[in-house]
Amino acid sequence: MATGRFTFFFTKESPFSQFYPCQFKVDGCTFSCAEQYMMYRKAKLFNDHATAEAILAATKPAKMKALGRQVDGFNDDVWKEHRWEIVHSGNMAKFGQNPELLRTLLDTEGTTLVEAAPNDCIWGIGLAESNPDARDQSKWRGLNLLGQILTRVREDLKPTAVMGSTVADTMLALSKHTFTTDIVTAVLPVKKVEQKKTMRPSLFFVLTKSRSRTGDVTLHLVKKGDKADSYKRKKTWALTDIRHVDGCSAGDLDLELTFADGAKKRWTCFSHRDKQEYAERMQSTVRQVRGCAIKFANFPSNLGGAAKSAGVGGSVGSSGVASSGVQQRRRELQRERGDSFAAKADDGTGKSSDAGGAFDMLSDAESRDLQAFLDSNKESVHNAENFVRRLNEQLRSLELSNIHALISSGAQVTQLTDHVQSARGVVEQLEHRVQGYTGRLQSVAPAIECLADRDKLAKLSAANQLRAAEALERLLAAIRFDESDRRLLREPNFKDRACVPALLKAARQCDSVLAADVPPELRKMAAVKDSTEGLIELKRSFASALVRHLNDIFINYANRRTTARSKSLAFSGHDENKRELLQFSQLMAWLKLNNREMFDELKGRYSRSLSKVYDAEFREVMETVKAILQPLSKDKGKPGALRHAGSNSSLNREGSKRSIGGGGGADSNPADSSSSSTLSSIAATLGSSVATLDNVFEKVLDALEPMVDSEETFCQAFFDLQPSVQQHATLTSSVMSTVSDDGTILSVDSGDQSLTRQEGKQELDELLKQIFSSAVSFLDALASACHLVSAEFSMQMLVRSADRSDRQSGRGRHLGYLYAQLCLRAKQRFDQFIDQMSAEFLEFRANKKSRCGVVAPVLTYEKFASRAGPVFRDSKRLPDLERAHEKLLETLVNLVERVAQEHGKTPPAVVLMENFHRLESIVRSQRMQRLDRMRRDLSDRHKQNRTEYVRNYMGRPLEKLSEFFDGVEQNLSRGVTPDEVGYLQQYSRAELKKIIRDYPAKDVKRNLEQLRKRVEKHLSEEGSLLTAVWHEMQQTLLAQYNQFNRLIAQCYPNANLALEFSDHDLLRFFNDIGSRSSP
Incomplete structure (x- = not known):
């Protein structure tokens, strides 16, 4: 049944079913259905010849299928490899040899064939046609192999059907409209050699015979017009103008013609079969035309021999006709030609009677006599007058001989007439006796016929009774259902566990009886109908009883739950239920x-x-x-x-x-x-x-x-x-x-x-x-x-x-x-x-009355990081922790920058430096590759702010010297030479000497001690950056000291000026101050 884009089939009444009865032949064996061919090939595949013969002898598809499942040596992998080819070849023969079935198959064009077998998940889809999922290919449960194979067979046979109908239609149209005065004997669809793939032919070779002129056979090249049944003659050749027909090769579709003028033309056929049949038809026609000598080459052997004869013995007038081939030619002519041109009857003597008068074939005796006559008159043949005169003399001699023979045979004729008259009398007597016998037998014949009919009817009645008894026995065996099983299903006892297996067995037996293979005509019997309806009702009542019993168990199951269970974290077990x-x-x-x-x-x-x-x-x-x-x-x-809890300030300021x-x-x-x-x-x-x-x-x-x-x-x-x-x-x-x-x-x-x-x-x-x-x-x-x-x-x-x-x-x-x-x-x-923690970080406000140091959210984050690390270690959820770190770090960076701007007691650079340093240490300890970018950013911010802090507070220990030499460098940068700098009043030697006296070693040390105190006041203990900042100040001051000495040597070379402290003094000052201040 075709529905939308699918054509469903299942029952054996469908032409697409493997069980559908139809005859076809493959390799000399006749098969009654495709299932028989499939199982036969399956047995042959595994060399089980005995089962193969049994399958051929079987008459029912079900029996064939059962035998196919019993094949010895069966291997599923081998069968899966060959099953497609076997079923495909069988269906190709089935539909190819049965035109009606092929027409039915081609009518499904545009749809996919689907075997809606609910229990077959290999050849079918595992769903019935009535199932809504059958129309959704994604929900099919089976492979639908048979449907796929039939769809392929339809595509494979489609070109053959199309080409056959094309040739037949073309031949009919040419006879009606184009060649009305000729007889169309053969049509061959062709195309040009250089033309690519073409589904519909437009060029045809047409072989015609004239109705009015005997032996006039013509070859035409016809082209199909745009309108239906419209054809135009492109070229025409007499058959006598063709010298050679070449099939090129056995596997080639090309056909080459050589004409009398030496020209060669080649075309391409659409199929080997059309090419072979047309060559045979043409060769058969060549034998009928006098003076036509066409050679056929590169065709199959059965055509080559005949073609050779046609090419050698085609000329009758020159060398005579070979007597051994005359009878064969006549038989082939009568078999091949079905029109009035070749409608001649053989009278047994080798002659033919032609009502239309085309020409008469010579018999063997005539051929021998003609050859002997021509041999005896070889010289006279060249002199027409003498030859005619001699023939007339011989004719007159023959006529005189015939007359003399007739006169001399008069007595013999009279005697023969007397014998005939006597024979007629004897025949009349015999006829009279036969009539008497016939009259006597007329009364006996009806009685004999009646006895024969009675015996035939008795035998037929006995055979029918035997067949009816066998059918009834099979029917009773198929629908028999034990009364004990019937009682079990009618009154089931589900409470007895021992009865459950028996109930299951009885239910399955009921299914088997309902699914028995009973012919459709027997199912119409009232007894069978009543039995089937009773079993169906019994199944329905048993199913209802089963549902009620199980439903009661479910209700008891729910009510059986313990009403007062112990206060524990375990769930109750339901294993008993x-x-x-x-x-x-x-x-x-x-x-x-x-x-x-x-x-x-x-x-x-x-x-x-x-x-x-x-x-x-x-x-x-x-x-x-x-x-x-x-x-x-x-x-x-x-x-x-x-x-x-130990920080100086916290979010709740309680040190919890x-x-x-x-x-x-x-x-x-x-x-x-x-x-x-x-x-x-x-x-x-x-x-x-x-x-x-x-x-x-x-x-x-x-x-x-x-x-x-x-x-x-x-x-x-x-x-x-x-x-x-x-x-x-x-x-x-x-x-x-x-x-x-x-x-x-x-x-x-x-x-x-x-x-x-x-x-x-x-x-x-x-x-x-x-x-x-x-x-x-x-x-x-x-x-x-x-x-x-x-x-x-x-x-x-x-x-x-x-x-x-x-x-x-x-x-x-x-x-x-x-x-x-x-x-x-x-x-x-x-x-x-994480969101709550981030929000509380943003709500933090630092105490502006005391120094800031490391803010409490940073310490809270440090504690979170130390606790979260072990929890997420070796877990696949580590990326979640990394994202949480990123969010918290971004919040803390913004928080630290805000606190640095708002806090007036601690320099912003110190707040940024200490907190960024602490955050960098926390991030480094986490060892997360995803946080490397933020760690580097925190490190850069920490160093940047530390350098800024040192630069802002380092000028105070040597403030006048720094200002003086800054001016010197500015003059040098403006183009003043080093020698001229000393002559400037503001930067003279006396001025420099005066500033140097203001910075004796003890004053420098005292200034460094005051700087140390300011740094200690700015930095906090949580930051732990005092040593690093003090060391950087030391390096910065030493660099300034070396820069001062370089400028003195450059601009005041002979002034005998020098600072009152050395670099060793600075190192000693820094070490002494640092050691005294360290706890």
């Missing part, structure tokens, strides 16, 4: 195949009942978790708890020493006195707040994991959600074996039983999502409860959930989905933790 249900798993598979609607309804009831059970358990476990975490919530940690999760005491919960002892003991064993949260979190997940895996394993077995129907028995037995004697359900290795069908996997996922509909909400509540106690614990939640999700990846289990949801929610809590 599942063991009770698993005994019905094979009956559920039967229900799934026979009544999908009831099966889906029962599955929905189970999911709704179990959803309520698990929802109640999730609520109870959550209440237990909240009760355990209640003592910790009094001291719950906030991001502020990360602040460094609590941990990030708050104190973890073991006090009982006064709100729940009935469980206070239990909760106190659990809290006491878990220790600190973070440890308590981690322990509670892990225990809940450890309890959740076996429960979800056990439920998924049970659903796979009980609801038959397996990869395929064939694997049902294996997987069911495997799941049954996982139930121990005490009812505990063990886990099943998902690697060996992974679902290969996406449909079964989706159905299982949907069922588990319905059963555990409240699991995601429970995990979200668990994450929220832990986050409320300690926001820092979001790090542990993220890492734990991610690790568990990674362990489940690739297994296709529902637990992986739940862990992924938990990981998502843990990530949200972690992001909230």
Whole structure:
């Protein structure tokens, strides 16, 4: 049935079915259907000749298929390699040899052939035509090999059908419109040699014979016009003008003609068959035309011999006709020519009678006499007058001889007449006697005929009775259903476990009876109809009873839940209930195949009942978790708890020493006195707040994991959600074996039983999502409860959930989905933790009455980094931590820059220098490649601000000297020579000598001590940069000292001037001051 872009077929009544009856021949063997050819070739493939003969002898397709499945030495890999070619060749013969079937196949043009076999996933699609998924190719369950092969056969046979119809139509149109006075005997579609691929021919070789002129045969080259049945003659040649026809080669489609003038022309045919048939037709016509000598070359051997004869013996007038070929030529002429031109009847003497008068073929005797006559008159033939005179004399002599013979034979004629008269009398007597015998037999004939009819009817009646008895026996055997099985299905006892296998056996036997191979005409019998309807009703009532019983079990399952469970983090086990249900798993598979609607309804009831059970358990476990975490919530940690308790200033300015999760005491919960002892003991064993949260979190997940895996394993077995129907028995037995004697359900290795069908996997996922509909909400509540106690614990939640999700990846289990949801929610809590910390950093305000130093958010960040590093180490969620570091660092950089601008007591360069140095050290300790860019940026900022600080405060120990030599350098840069500098009043030798006296060694040391005190006042202990800054000031002052000496030597060379302290004095001053100031 064609629907849209698909043509569906399935039953054996369809012409596309392998079972459809039709005859075709392949390699001398006759086959009654394509299935017989397929199974015959299958047996031959594996050298099972006995089975191959049995398949040829079989008359029913079902028997052929059964024999094909019993082939010895069968190898599935070999069969898969050859099955396409075998079925393709069989269908090519089937449709190629049956025009009606080919026409039906070609009518499906534009659609894909689809075998809608619901139980065949190899040759069909595994779906019935009525299934909506059958029209969606992505949802097909089978390969549709037969449909693909039939689609290919249609494309392969299409050119042959098109070409055949083209030649026939062209021949008819030429006869009606173009060659009305001639007879069209052959048409050959051709094309030019240089012309590329062409589907429709436009050039034709047409061979015609004249109706009015005997022996006038002509070859035409005709071109098809634009209008229908419009053809135009391009060229015309008499057959006698052609000397040679060359087929070029056996595998070539070219055809070359050589004409009397030596010209050669070549065309290309469309098929080898057309080329061969046209050459045979042309060669047959050559034999009928006198004076035509055409040679045929490079054609198959059966044409070559005949062509050779045509080319050698075509000229009758010159050398005579070979007598051995005369009869053969006449027979071929009569066989090949079907028109009036060749309609001659052989009278047995070798002569032919021609009503139309074309010409007469010579018999062997005539040929011999003519040859002898010509040999005896060789000389006279060249003298026409003498030859005619001699022939007339011989003719007169023959006439006189005939007359003399007639006169002399008169007596003999009279005697012959008397004998004939006597013979007529004898014949009359015999006729009279025969008439008497005939009259007597006329009365006996009816009685004999009646006896013959009675015997025939008796034999026919006996044969029909025997066949009817055999048919009834087969029918009864096919529809027989034991009464004991009928009683089991009518009154099933599901409570007795021993009866379940018997019920399953009876149900399958009922299916077998309903699926029996009963001919359609027998199914119309009232008894068969009543039996079938009764079994269908019995199946329906049994399915309803099964659904009611299982539904009662589901209700008891939900009500059997413990009403008062202990306050623990473990989930209740349901192994006893599942063991009770698993005994019905094979009956559920039967229900799934026979009544999908009831099966889906029962599955929905189970999911709704179990959803309520698990929802109640999730609520109870959550209440237990909240009760355990209640003592910790009094001291719950906030991001502020990360602040460094020993810093001079903090975010809350209280120097809190609590941990990030708050104190973890073991006090009982006064709100729940009935469980206070239990909760106190659990809290006491878990220790600190973070440890308590981690322990509670892990225990809940450890309890959740076996429960979800056990439920998924049970659903796979009980609801038959397996990869395929064939694997049902294996997987069911495997799941049954996982139930121990005490009812505990063990886990099943998902690697060996992974679902290969996406449909079964989706159905299982949907069922588990319905059963555990409240699991995601429970995990979200668990994450929220832990986050409320300690926001820092979001790090542990993220890492734990991610690790568990990674362990489940690739297994296709529902637990992986739940862990992924938990990981998502843990990530949200972690992001909230980072956002909250960042917001509190931005809200920080420094105390402007005291020096700033390292701000408290930097110390808080340092504590966060030291705690987060071990948690995320070797975790795949490390990129989340890196992004958190980037966000916090950006916030801290902006915060430090703002504090540096706002704080008036501490120089901005000092605030920036100390905090950037501390942040650089923290980032370096994390060893994260992603933070290298920020680490380098912090290092550059720290060095830049340290240099700026040194530059701003270094000029004070030698302030006058620095100003003097700055002026000297400015004059030098303006073009004043070093010798002229000393003559400038402001920079004279006397002025320099006066400034040098102002800086004796003891005053320089005193200035350095004052500089040291100012630096110590600016820098804080947390920054730990005093030594580095002091060392950089030392290097800067030594560089200034060397620069002063260089300028003195350059501009005042003979002035005998020098500073009153040396570089060694400076080094000693810096060391002495640094050692006295160090703690």
